[in-house]
Every structure is written in C-alpha cells, then in structure tokens.
Amino acid sequence: MSPRPIQIVEVGPRDGLQNEKAVLDPATRAELVLKLEAAGARRIEAVSFVHPRLVPQMAGAEDVMAALPAAPGRSRIGLVLNGKGYDRALGTGVDEVNVSLSVTDGFGLRNQGLAVRDQVAMLSEILARRHNSDGADTPVPALSATLSCVWGCPFDGEVSVAQVTDLVGELAALGVVEIGLADTIGVGDPWSVTRKIEAARAAAPDATLRLHFHDTRNTGVANAFAAVEAGVDVLDASVGGIGGCPFAPGATGNVATEDLVYMLERAGYATGYDLDALIATARWIGDRIGRPTPSALSRAGGWPKA
Template structure:
C-alpha cells in the first residue's frame, strides 16, 4: 500500500450511531455532533434519516437537524431514505445526497422491512430513479454481507447479485455491511473482491461492526484488496437492533489511528476526533467504547 493513498471515511455516527438510542437525543446535540465531525475534516457525514417517526422516533427531527448544521464546503451530508415518501420529505428539506438500503439475506429483509430481497429491490428502484433524475448523489447500503442473525451464512453470490442490482439502478457508491460483526479478514476480502468483479472497486465501501473484535483486521484486508472508502462511527456508536448482542460500528478514531499509522491520508484531525468521541459519550452518559477515547491524545504516536 502506497503511503500517498487517501482513504475516504464515511462518518455514520449521527445517523447509524444515534438512531437506536433509547433515550431521546436533543436536536441541538445532533447538530453539534455533525458540526464537530465536519470540523474534524470528514469528507462525508451521514446526517440523519427520513424514515417514519413511528418506526424510528429518534430521527423525527431530521429536517430540523439539516436546517441547523453548518455545512463545510466540499463535504457531503447524505440522509437515509427508505421509500418514496421519505425521499419527498428529504427533497423538501433541500437534501442533495441520499442513501438507500437493503440486505443480502431474505430472512433479514423480512424481519427488517417485511419483504424478501427481490421485493426490496423493486421498492427501491423508483426511489433511486427519482433521486438520480433530480441530480442527487445516491449511496446504496447492503446489510448482512458476511452473515445474518436469522439465516446464518450468506452466500457471496447473493451479495454480488444485490451489488449488481444497486449498480444497475444508478447508485454511485455501494457500502458492504457486516451488520452483526461476524466476518473475518479472509472472508471479508473474498467477498469484496467478488463484488469488485461486477462494480469498480472505487465505487465500493466497507462497513464493519466490531462484535467479535475483527473490524480493524477486516478493514486492513480490504485495504490490501484496494478498497479506499470505509464507514465508521465516532465513539463506536450504533448497533443492529435486529441482531442479539451485536455491538456498535467500528470506532472512527480507532480507524483513523490505524490508517495514519499505515501512512495513509484521511484528512481527519485525530485529536479533535478523540475529543468529539469523549464529548458525545458524556452527552449520552456512557463510558467510551472505543480504545482511543479512553486515553489522552498523544500526537507523537499517531503516525
């Protein structure tokens, strides 16, 4: 890996990290978190979600959050939309980047959105078509690419099939998510490389949960395979509500430390990110989940 390589980190904490918090997180805190992350230098900060407040009450203030953030020039602030109604609300709020989601597991989709893979893709097609026609940047998420809490093993061919479908719809970028964190490095790389036979590696991202402590190892293996877009969540916030015992996302600060140690560039200020991780943990009244948020900032070790 070249020391000049740039890795684009997609910071998902404000949406994926906060959406399942049991206690209400104030709109002011969400806005402050996004602004802090923008100031750290993240090129992409997933801001919120236009899902039904009935299903995800934590995201009921999506429009207010978007209206309150200080947008950094050149940064993207995608929002998750589940359907055409969500897209309409997002467009009304002035959104220019969206994300849509499905899974590589029929069983997971049925539990999550009450339909199988094929039906989920049929539902997404008009959403993506409308977004692309309106000039929006569209990201596609695929869950359970390395394992499903309900069906167990997920064949790589199923992942590739969904990748091809999202690509054909017009998704500019496709994120491959190990939703329950069961993947290991060899399997993660093989899955990524199989997907890259159908969609250029430059348009693929990886998204690892750290349930089994394998997220950083999986990232490293995928970096060796050529991926240069990685999702992560400040302070390791988040988790999968449909997967018993599934811990949060890979912590952004732990990822940045690894990447800088490899001589790779992220554009993210690590000390400011660690400060932000400690701040949001205090706001949520919890102990830090990530390694770096537990120790003092030490620039000399960061590479």
C-alpha cells in the same frame, strides 16, 4: 511512495445514535455533525428518514438539517429505506441519499417490510423518478446504496458470495455508482472480507465500493485493514464506536472512527481527520448519551504522544 488517501464516512449521528438508548434532540445531533466536520469529516451520515415511531432516536431529521449551515466541500447524507423516505429527503438540503437494502429476505422484511425483490423494485422506482427529474430546477441529491447483512443475517444465517454478487451486479446495472457492503451484525472475518470484496468488484467493476464494519466481535478493524488491502478507498465508521447491536445486547457497535484513523494514519494513510479532535468529540458525545464511548482511542489516547 505515500499510501493513498482513505475516505472515512462518519456514520455516528445516524447508525451510532440510532442504536443508543438515549434519545438526543435535533439540536444536539446537529451539534455533533458540526463537531465531526470540524474534526475532519467530509462525508457524514447526518440523518435518517424513517418513521419516528419506529426509530425515535432519529425523529426530526428535517430539524437536524435545518440547523446545519451550508458547508461547501462537505456532504451530508440521509438514509432512506423507501420512496416515502426519499420524498422526505428531497428539499431538506441533504447532499446525498443512501438507500439501504438487505441481501436477505429475513432482515429486509423485519427492517423495512420488504423482501429482497421488493427492495430492488423500491430502489428502481426511486432511480426512475430521479431520471425523470433530470433537467429540473431543484438539484437532486447524489445516491448511493448499501447492502446490509453481507457477512451474515440474524434471521437467515449465513450469506453466500453469490447472494452478494448477484445484487451488487444488479445495483450496478441500475446505475448505482457507489455500493456499500455492510457487516451489519459484526460477524465477518478478514479473509471473507477479502473474498467478498474481490467478487463484488468483479460483479461491478465501475462502481465504488464502500465498506461498513461493526466491531461486535472485535473484527471491525481487521476487516477494515483487509478491505484497504483489497483496494477499498471508502470506509464507514462511527465516532466513539457508539451504537451497539440490537441482536447482541451489551456488544459494541460500528467500528470507531478514531480507531480506524489511528491505524490508518500510523501506517501513513491520509484520512483528513484530526485524531485529538475526534477523541474530544467521542468524549463529548459520551457525556450526552450518558456512558463512556467504547472506542479504544478514547480510552488509551494516540501514540506517539504529542
């Protein structure tokens, strides 16, 4: 029996670049998206609809999208933090919007000015507007929601299983069909990953769970392994492991796409990615941001050697 396919959602152009010091122009970011799609990315977090004053690295989301030719079978995702971001996303051609919410008040207030209850109200309002637009002429992008700080919060500390499952159940009841669970600051261990995934699945048995790990403390790949073992089919990753952690200066960021692809493909899982093309793209973006990317595969190369 062959292992099942695992979908890796590429988040380098958004979560990766957003946390780099270098600010890349929209044309370069669009080029990164196209290179990643050529390397096998089928779903890609391409842009973020946040205010450019707050996150200059993500300025010009509309320009990035305008530079991307339509690509059937590929899905470009735009991150939104509120109704205003959602308004911007409509009409740019994004295929999906990902609404970010925090499981903790501390992170929610600092990241998007909203406590947890207010974030849920914000999401409900977006969902209501989508419902009202059913049957309209303009196609509406698909919607997923991602919970940040599921394994710990830089402001509020530890996060319990119940904090996560209460929100997961609420999102599922609101009709969210894909729910992301993010270890935003990279503090989870694989045993706790298994526990929170099992609890989240019990709270939302019909939702697809999408897991998002950071390699800040070198547990990202182990956590991804635990997630796959727990039945998860969708993982986020960032080419080159670019990004970082604003709460741990000098640390690495998202788990690297090529590191996940290596582990999964070596074990027989199909990811749809070309490892060599990913490594080449990691080196290319490293040149653009002015530092070698931290992924292991971009340094060691794959194995067995071709």
